[in-house]
Amino acid sequence: MRAMLDKLLKRLVVQGEFDVIWPDGTASHYAGAPGPSATIAIRDPAIIRRLALEPGMAFGECYMDETLTPVDCSIYDVLHVLLASVELVEKRIPMLRLQAAVHRMARPLVQMNTARKARRNVAHHYDLNGRLYSLFLDRDRQYSCGYFPRGDETLDEAQAAKKRHIAAKLLLDRPDLTVLDIGCGWGGMALTLARDYGARVTGITLSAEQLTEARSRAQAEGLADRVRFELLDYRAMDQQFDRIVSVGMFEHVGLPNYPAFFETIKRCLKPDGVTLLHAIGRFDGPAATSTWLAKYIFPGGYSPALSEVFAPLERSGLRSTDIEILRLHYAKTLAHWRKRFAANRDTIASLYDERFCRMFEFYLAGSELAFRVQDHMVFQIQLARKQDAAPLTRDYMIDAERASRRQTA
Template identity: 50%
Template sequence: MLARLVKSPPLEIVFADGSHRMVGAGDKPALTMRIMDRPTELKLALNPELALGEAVMDGRIVVEQGSVYDLLDMLVAGLHVQTPSAWVQTLGRARTAVRRFSQNNTPAWARRNVARHYDLKADFFKLFLDEDMQYSCAFFERPDIPLEQAQATKKHRLIAKLAVEPGQRVLDIGSGWGGLGLSIARETGATVKGITLSTEQLAIAQERAVAANLPVEFKLEDYRHTAGPFDRIISVGMFEHVGVGYYRTYFRKISELLTQDGVALVHTIGRTTPPGATNPFIAKYIFPGGYIPALSEVTAAIEQEGLIITDVEVLRLHYAETLKAWRERFLARRAEAVAMYDERFARMWEFYLAASEASFRHNDLVVFQLQLAKTFDTLPVTRGYMEK
């Protein structure tokens, strides 16, 4: 299986019985991976997408030369140019067939799923996020700019696309720790309501709103229960948690909440390939109930609910650079993560950040920004206002 993925430089595998195998072209291995026991070998063969992450997390696979990121970068790059085996394709079709069940994000299940990830200690996220705690794709005008600058640029571009005017009412669906909502109010003079399902995020967002003394309120609220109207609606990094069975519900609610001359902006991770299923490791350990949509799935739901797509932008490689910054910051303070939780948790997060970066760098993942309106003449007909 590994021989199909690894081309150059070579990878050395040390098996549980002590035997060695070299795959890929070259004389000296750039990486050495040790498999600690025979059951792990079998699991890797039967369900590699889940078993690799679990084995790294449990210490049953150890990268002895190189890093976890180096290994995943090599494997994901190989996956991008190599057709998956028939067995892996079969597993993917099976996961796709049951995805509506696994993404049954009723209000109660959505709250539970959010708690699994976003209700981790805020001090943990502070280990690797920027000071404003932006937990979504930044905008890198150059790869070498600081993360803080890239996140500030991202927020500025989002606010410009919304074309917010003073005094307008803005809804932030999935408001996180409050940074974007506070920036909107500060930069535009609008009144902002942010909603989240994370109690940990809500507490910090509310503290920040009081300290900033801005017209911003944050509530623990499901988007399906929100009352409007709003002149502007923004959602950043939340749509991935809606679930394919609720896409029409989500856009129907946006249409219901939006004024006739209103504007909505949805920023979401997306895939450039046809609809599929969530990676099993991510679904089990990182984002239960989550799914990265194909653009075709999103636009179909938008069209069915009577909204007009007024602009689409695809951000390529920006999330790879964002994740690189997060991963490097996380590794620099990894000992603190272990102290907060444990070694297994730290290995899980290192794998998650590394796998995500490699996927955005080599595979089919991008970020979609979709601007929506109800009428054709709501916004200027050229994009100059977005560049302010």
């Protein structure tokens, strides 16, 4: 099996340099065009077969188990070499191409997120110890892509800018507009819309931990009369709202449920209402979620190509009134999260253990590189039931964002 893994790496590493120290102490060197470099040590000969046959799952699990370790570098460095090369040659390597095709075929079953399954999937990641997220997110616990108009913003500045950017697209042009926040997280967006824009917000989540924290924050900020939070599946919502916002939740919907998601938006949006959908997508067309990520981090999750979003969106009867692509903003966000996670690693290890820390390091590093060297991006789509629900040019967005920035400066 060593020969098989050696052959795979020879074909795979087309950018950068990659060294492998085998269990017997011998070493192999793989090199392509100039690029990043990294070295790993394989500690257990038993894992070589898995690394050769199922690299997508095995690399993460073996790093978690310390049977594969970086040498004089970090797991980010290791993944930088591998993922940059995968992006260039995956379709030319038969085994990787076959595995990708099989995973795509399995998507309808893997992503059939019924209400019961969706609740279980959310609990897997978002009902972790609440202190964990406070140790690497910003003060407002925004667990989604920040916005970096200058490029050098702090994490807190970028997340505040993201909320302003989204609020501007929601056209909050008068007080007491009713807003539905689908996937409200720990309540930061809902509280901001109520406090800074005079909205009346209903936030829904499937995470019991997030619900408790969000309600506590609303009480503490004196906003309980303007913001309410509920433990509710989006499909069960039966009220209408002036505005609907969903940030970082669409990735958990699953392909088979896109028609139901957009039908819910249409049903719950008033005839002259506006919706803003903010989600992770991909440039290179339909694919499948990493098997490791689906098992350990986001079961049932998927970041779609826009071609997969627009077919059910078009059938829903909603109008796409504005579309924006945010490219490297999430890479910058994740770089901040990785730095903060590393600074608080000892505390996080005391909450869980070393294996959990390695799992999260692998997740954060791989996610950042998915945006930095692979095909991931973030899309924001403004939706309406009527074509004239929003002004005909984007000037109102820019003006509203600038006014909000001046008020909070």
